[in-house]
Amino acid sequence: MAFLLAFVPALAFGATGAVLESSQINVNDVASMQRGASLYMNYCAGCHSLGFQRYSRMAADLGLTEEEVAQNLMFTDAKFGEPITAAMTVAEGTKWFGKAPPDLSLVARNKPGGPDWTYTYLKSFYADDTRPSGWNNTVLAGSSMPHVLWDLQGTQRPVLDSTGNVERFELATPGKQSPAEYDQTVRDLTNFLNYVGEPSAAKRRSTGVGVLAFLAVFTFLAWLLKKEYWKDVH
Ligand code: HEC
Structure with missing residues (x-):
């Protein structure tokens, strides 16, 4: 196996050694980034800020009007020209999760493996009774983030190898989306976060x-x- 890996330089590893999956994002796919923005505002923005990104810049880059953004993507009383800040304060985050949810402006760029890290992270939550949140993650072991997309993905159960490491996941209870649909959801989110990390790329x-x-x-x-x-x- 190690022999094979030597020929696959593109394979990246997460901090815990989990193999990262390729996100296969397309930075020119504006529709994907628009869907990602919508998912982000609905599922993530309550906890995570995008301090380097203004609503107005996002609108201009993703081809959205101020009205479209105000109606579909702004759930706080922020102004159009302001950065996307989470409703939750750092003090509240620390109190509720033991760790404040970090700003995600650069997460798709500064993790080992780039966007693949975020993509694989969002696919690697599994039910774990020993964790306060009831969830754990193979990419970020002991993650204090709950699996906020569980209703879409369903609940995963880890399958261990002989040494006790998580080898793969089994879908214990299915979610609203099929595995392929969930991959696309996570790809859209990752594509959006990758755009936020480098708005001028396209x-x-x-x-x-x-x-x-x-x-x-x-x-x-x-x-x-x-x-x-x-x-x-x-
Ligand atoms: C209920 C609050 C909450 C929500 C909602 C939430 N997260 Fe998190 N997230 C956290 C916390 C807390 C952490 C810190 C985890 C840790 O380091 O243990 C985190 C960490 C992360 C990280 C790793 C960041 C880093 O620098 O290590 C990523 C990526 C992430 N979240 C993405 C998302 C995405 C994408 C969504 C929306 C689908 C989302 N989160 C929704 C609470 C939340």
């Missing part, structure tokens, strides 16, 4: 394409010009 890429197109045209013109100039030189 724009930078399209600028790059423009620059290359310009250079191609310019090179052609320069070549025509050169031909014109050298025509009389023999």
